[in-house]
Amino acid sequence: MLALADRLDTLNVLVGNTVRWCALIMVALQFVIVLLRYVFGISFIFLTESVLYLHGALFMLGAGYTLLVDRHVRVDIFYARLSARGRAAIDVLGHLLFLAPAMGVLAWAAWPSVWRAWAILEGPISVGGIPASFLLKSLIPALCVLLLIQGLACLLRDVLRLAGRDSGEARA
Numbered sequence: 001m002l003a004l005a006d007r008l009d010t011l012n013v014l015v016g017n018t019v020r021w022c023a024l025i026m027v028a029l030q031f032v033i034v035l036l037r038y039v040f041g042i043s044f045i046f047l048t049e050s051v052l053y054l055h056g057a058l059f060m061l062g063a064g065y066t067l068l069v070d071r072h073v074r075v076d077i078f079y080a081r082l083s084a085r086g087r088a089a090i091d092v093l094g095h096l097l098f099l100a101p102a103m104g105v106l107a108w109a110a111w112p113s114v115w116r117a118w119a120i121l122e123g124p125i126s127v128g129g130i131p132a133s134f135l136l137k138s139l140i141p142a143l144c145v146l147l148l149i150q151g152l153a154c155l156l157r158d159v160l161r162l163a164g165r166d167s168g169e170a171r172a
Contacts, residue, residue, distance in 0.1 A: 001156045001159070001160055002156070002157070002160060004153075004156060005152075005153040005154075005156040005157050006153075008149050008150065008152055008153035008156075009068055009150070009153050011064075011146070011149055012064040012065045012067075012068045012146060012149065012150050012153075013065065013068065015061050015062070015064065015065060015146060016062055016064070016065025016066075016068070016069075017065075018061075019057055019058055019061045019062045019065075020058075020062070022054045022055075022057050022058035022062075023058055025054055026051055026054040026055060026058065029047065029050055029051055029054070030051055032047070033047050033048060033051070044128075045124075045126050045127070045128040045129045046124075046128060046129050046130050048129075049124065049125060049126065049129040049130045050130065052125075052136075053130060053132075053135070053136055056136055056139050057139060060139035060140065060142060060143040061139065061142060061143070061146065063143055063146060063147055064143075064146030064147050064149060064150040065146075065150075067147060067150045067151065067154065068150050068153070068154075076090070084161055085161060085162055085164075088157075088158040088159075088161035088162050089158075089162060091154060091155075091158045092155060092158045092159065092162065095151045095152075095154060095155045095158070096155070099147065099148075099151045100148065100151060103143075103144040103147050103148050103151070104144075104148075106140065106143075106144055107140070107141050107144035107145075110137070110140040110141060110144075111141065113137060114134075114137045114138055114140060114141055117133060117134035117137045117138075118134045118138070120134075121134055122134045122137070
């Protein structure tokens with residue numbers, strides 16, 4: 001089970017290492033946008049939309065990696081005080097009762113919109129923008145798949161931890 005969890009981790013490690021560049025590119029692009037607008041009086045809608053696309057890609061595709069490295073937000077005052085097995089039990093319940101159903105519902109609800117966007121190769125959000133809204137909408141099912149894959153990897157490790165076997169930590 002641990003070998004399978006490691007293989008599942010690999011996908012989010014690769015995606016996470018790739019999309020982290022979106023943050024740097026986004027900052028540089030926003031600097032260029034501000035410079036063009038306020039120094040030269042020039043504005044390009046496609047550049048502004050590029051920041052939106054990068055922002056969406058960074059957060060939607062990076063969510064699985066964030067779960068892998070355990071940097072997602074926790075609002076639980078008891079979790080930190082629990083033993084490793086106690087935390088694993090809470091995580092198993094969280095993955096099975098919240099993460100998997102939420103991602104399933106989100107993917108199911110988003111799929112018709114994503115499918116229609118691809119069917120017509122939906123164009124720009126604004127006139128003069130990037131003619132690829134279908135790609136932006138595709139980030140929603142990608143988020144669901146990446147989080148489900150990472151949730152499964154975490155679940156496998158937590159089940160091993162609950163069984164009393166050293167499951168190792170997630171790779172990053």
